Amino acid sequence: MTGSFRLGYVPGATPGKWARIWGEREPDVPLDLVTVSAAEAADLVREGGVDAALLRLPIDRTGLHAIPLYTETSVVVIPKDHVIAAADEVSTEDLADEIVLHPQDDTLDWETLPGKPALERPATTADAIELVAAGIGVLVVPQSLARLHHRRDLIYRPVTDAPESRVALSWLDHETTDLMEQFIGIVRGRTVNSTRGRQQQQQPKQAPQPKRRSAPPRSKPRRGRR
Helix, strand or coil: CCCCEEEEECCCCCCHHHHHHHHHHCCCCCEEEEECCCCCHHHHHHCCCCCEEEEEECCCCCCEEEEEEEEECEEEEEECCCHHHHCCCECHHHHCCCEEECCCCCCCCCCCCCCECCCCCCCCHHHHHHHHHCCCCEEEEEHHHHHHCCCCCEEEEEECCCCCEEEEEEEECCCCCHHHHHHHHHHCCCCCCCCCCCCCCCCCCCCCCCCCCCCCCCCCCCCCCC
16 A cells, blocks of 8 residues: 555544554554644544544534544643642532633533633633633643643642543545544454455365265175085
């Protein structure tokens, strides 16, 4: 095979393990990893900018397949000296008196935003993290994003009733190539011997061996009369 397979992934998604397995199974086809924003990921797949993408649901699924892969816990990011830091976990009610930042790239599917709204929405999660560090509000994000933007002066705690973030693999619904099937198999944990999505190599059938005929039983010689 020639060319490469381009995989987009949103911040917080970690394709490293799957990229390593790809390199073992498809050594002649480079896997190009492309960082994309959560808002642009689905459109980039539709436009053919990548062959597939690891993105966060919900998305507009028009023209796309999407296989949910895993679900992330949502956490609140707070300064280390914040009163919430003493708790092991919190609920949205515990955030009622807090200014809860809502960045424009937020992908959590909120029905009702917790806490008090800030005067302005930060453009990105990274911007919101900076505001939390400055003591201007708190931030609820998927746990992987809290780890991605880790700072020594911040800490995070699980939010028990916040929407969870679902990470999915998405690709064009009319274009499931052999390479796409290979990557689907990798993320789903199929073994290297799996033949799904690829043409099975037919083993040549052995010609049936002719049956050996058993020799007729020998007749005993008759003894003549004396």
